[in-house]
Amino acid sequence: MTGVSCDCDVLVVGGGNAALSAAIAARRAGASVLLLEAAPKSLRGGNARHSRNMRVKHDAPTPWVRGRYPADDYHADLRRVAEAALNTVDDGLTRLFIDASADIVEWLAGNGVRFHSGTDEVLPYSRKTAFFLGGGKALVNALYATAEALGVVIRYDSTVHALRLRGGPPAVTVGEANVTFQARALVIASGGIQADLGWLRQRCGEAAGEFTVRGTPYATGILLKALLEDGAEPVGAADRCHMVAVDGRAPLFDGGIVTRLDGLPQGIVVDRSGRRFADEGAVVGPSRYTAWGELVAHCPGAIAFSVFDSAIAKRFRPSIFPAIQADSIGGLASALGIRPPALESTVAAFNAAVTGGGMTAGVHPPKTRLAAPVTVPPFGAYPVRVGVTSTCLGARVDGRARVLRLDGTAIEGVHAAGVIMAANILGTGYLAGSAMTIGAVFGRIAGREAAAHALR
Numbered sequence: 001m002t003g004v005s006c007d008c009d010v011l012v013v014g015g016g017n018a019a020l021s022a023a024i025a026a027r028r029a030g031a032s033v034l035l036l037e038a039a040p041k042s043l044r045g046g047n048a049r050h051s052r053n054m055r056v057k058h059d060a061p062t063p064w065v066r067g068r069y070p071a072d073d074y075h076a077d078l079r080r081v082a083e084a085a086l087n088t089v090d091d092g093l094t095r096l097f098i099d100a101s102a103d104i105v106e107w108l109a110g111n112g113v114r115f116h117s118g119t120d121e122v123l124p125y126s127r128k129t130a131f132f133l134g135g136g137k138a139l140v141n142a143l144y145a146t147a148e149a150l151g152v153v154i155r156y157d158s159t160v161h162a163l164r165l166r167g168g169p170p171a172v173t174v175g176e177a178n179v180t181f182q183a184r185a186l187v188i189a190s191g192g193i194q195a196d197l198g199w200l201r202q203r204c205g206e207a208a209g210e211f212t213v214r215g216t217p218y219a220t221g222i223l224l225k226a227l228l229e230d231g232a233e234p235v236g237a238a239d240r241c242h243m244v245a246v247d248g249r250a251p252l253f254d255g256g257i258v259t260r261l262d263g264l265p266q267g268i269v270v271d272r273s274g275r276r277f278a279d280e281g282a283v284v285g286p287s288r289y290t291a292w293g294e295l296v297a298h299c300p301g302a303i304a305f306s307v308f309d310s311a312i313a314k315r316f317r318p319s320i321f322p323a324i325q326a327d328s329i330g331g332l333a334s335a336l337g338i339r340p341p342a343l344e345s346t347v348a349a350f351n352a353a354v355t356g357g358g359m360t361a362g363v364h365p366p367k368t369r370l371a372a373p374v375t376v377p378p379f380g381a382y383p384v385r386v387g388v389t390s391t392c393l394g395a396r397v398d399g400r401a402r403v404l405r406l407d408g409t410a411i412e413g414v415h416a417a418g419v420i421m422a423a424n425i426l427g428t429g430y431l432a433g434s435a436m437t438i439g440a441v442f443g444r445i446a447g448r449e450a451a452a453h454a455l456r
Contacts (some may be wrong), residue, residue: 008034008153009454010447011181013172013223014159014189015039017214017372018045018418019434021443022187024111027150029451034181035147036158036174038190038218043254044156045140046191047390047419048436049214050256052130052136055433056101064105064115067127074098074128077431088235096399105130107439129433159218160190163226170413172223182355182386184454187446188403189417189439192391193221194241195253200388203239207386208303209354212246214387219255224395224420231394231405241394242430243293247319248383250304261382263291263316263371267308268350269384271299274333274342276350281359281369297386304384305336307347309376311344323380332379347374354432366381367411383425390435391431403445413453 010026012019015037019220023035037044057074058065069120075098082089107117114133116123123131132139148154155174162173166183171182193199195217200208213219228234250259262386265284271277277299283291296304329347330340351373352364360367395403402410403421418439425438433444 002178004018006033008183009036010185010187011170011172011183012187012447013097014035014046014191014192014418014440015044015294016189016418017051017139017143018439018443019046019187019189020147020246021440022189022415022417022447023147023152024143024150025444025447026187026451027147027152029448029452031451033152035124035154035181036160036172036181037154037156038159039216040157041156043216044144045137046219048140048432048439050215051132051139051436052127052257053131053433054440055431056437057098058102061118062105064118064130065127066118066125069128071095071098074101077401078425078434081429081431082427083429085237085423085429088423089427090424093397093399097109097438097441100445101437102448103446104437104440104444107444108139112146113139114142143263150294160222162421163223163230164456165230165411165414169224176223185413185415185450187415187417187450188223188420188444189229189443190223190242190420191216191221192419193219193224193393194332194388194391195219195337196221198393200241204346207297207302211243211297211386211388212250212259213253213254214244214246214254214257214259214389216255219390219419221391222394225451230446232403232411234393234399235396235421235426236253236394239292240428242290242389243297243386244387244389245292245296245384246387247321248385249321250385250387255387258320258385259291259387261292261306261319261384263308263312263383264288264306266307266316267312267374268347268367270305270307270338270346272303272338274338274346276346276365277285277304281367284369290430292384293386296384302386305338306380306382306384307332307343307374308381309374309379311376312372312374313380319382321382323382325378325380326375327379329374332381336381336383389430390419392423392426392428394419394421397421397424397442399410400440400449401442402449413450415450417442417446
């Protein structure tokens with residue numbers, strides 16, 4: 001250890017939506033605040049940089065959201081996605097979260113974040129989510145500007161590699177110089193573990209070596225691992241993560257939402273042997289991205305191919321990468337590294353099975369919606385891989401965002417917000433727009449409670 005600093009009331013580790021909400025809330029409560037962001041300034045903001053909306057409860061239209069989305073509807077949606085892990089979900093905490101979501105957009109707006117108007121026709125109608133004007137980077141920039149104006153001290157390039165919870169105030173050790181920062185209260189909002197690719201392979205199998213990470217490369221889970229090693233109660237599952245289908249040419253890190261593939265339900269999807277393996281029309285709503293992420297994760301080599309013709313290509317948003325094209329199915333197969341006879345046989349069987357009702361008959365697996373023959377050249381394809389948004393392992397917290405030990409007691413002065421505790425509400429599932437809301441809601445709670453602990 002070459003240096004120790006203890007010149008703040010609240011120390012926040014993380015640089016995204018949850019961390020910034022915590023830092024702002026703590027500072028507004030009167031505490032001095034230091035925020036440590038692992039990324040350089042140019043890449044600050046964590047996964048929030050790639051976000052676009054947040055899901056909020058409202059009993060009547062607001063300036064940002066139309067219609068109604070009452071608490072019971074929100075609760076039912078959360079229970080649906082968490083169904084496989086309801087035994088780990090805290091229902092009381094979930095209801096607290098839903099109620100607190102009702103004014104979080106107004107709170108963020110009061111801290112500089114701008115939202116699309118509820119009457120804006122630019123985006124699709126949504127009664128459940130409010131959209132950030134300018135997207136996630138605009139939200140991140142606004143919150144940083146507010147935090148700095150309030151006097152929050154921000155250190156970039158500050159990767160934490162050690163955590164101390166015993167023998168004094170909570171402390172973290174940062175960087176190669178081994179500088180230790182301690183404070184009267186600590187908020188951990190440093191995300192999941194998905195950027196630790198070795199850990200991901202150990203927990204999710206060798207196929208994870210073919211996954212990409214959609215968000216920040218700095219979410220290596222160092223503090224979450226340290227919390228659990230120190231006796232914090234785990235919640236969620238170490239072998240699960242939120243996955244979506246992305247273009248196989250996406251970068252290993254930080255590709256974000258723009259790498260998602262939109263058109264998988266429209267054409268056919270084959271594995272690397274050229275065989276269809278799922279009903280492409282089974283899921284056509286927003287959950288199709290997650291559904292296909294799970295399916296591709298179980299394909300040989302964790303790769304598949306979305307195949308379509310020039311007529312089908314007009315029915316969906318193209319990838320940000322150009323389609324691989326050929327004038328024949330055999331030529332397309334060769335370009336994809338598939339044996340031409342295999343793909344030709346698959347496409348011929350599918351085309352023969354298409355009925356007039358947009359479905360198939362006599363082929364396995366069937367296609368139950370949006371079935372159209374693949375016949376009009378040029379033919380196109382996108383390689384499909386798994387893009388990981390976040391992992392589903394976290395630490396148990398209470399309604400004050402305090403991290404809890406296995407015996408149910410709170411770790412003195414330690415709070416958590418964002419993905420690191422989201423499994424308390426989501427289990428191993430995911431609900432569109434919910435992660436950003438969990439980050440802001442529990443960031444605000446964690447910041448207030450950390451300030452109260454530090455100043456008492």
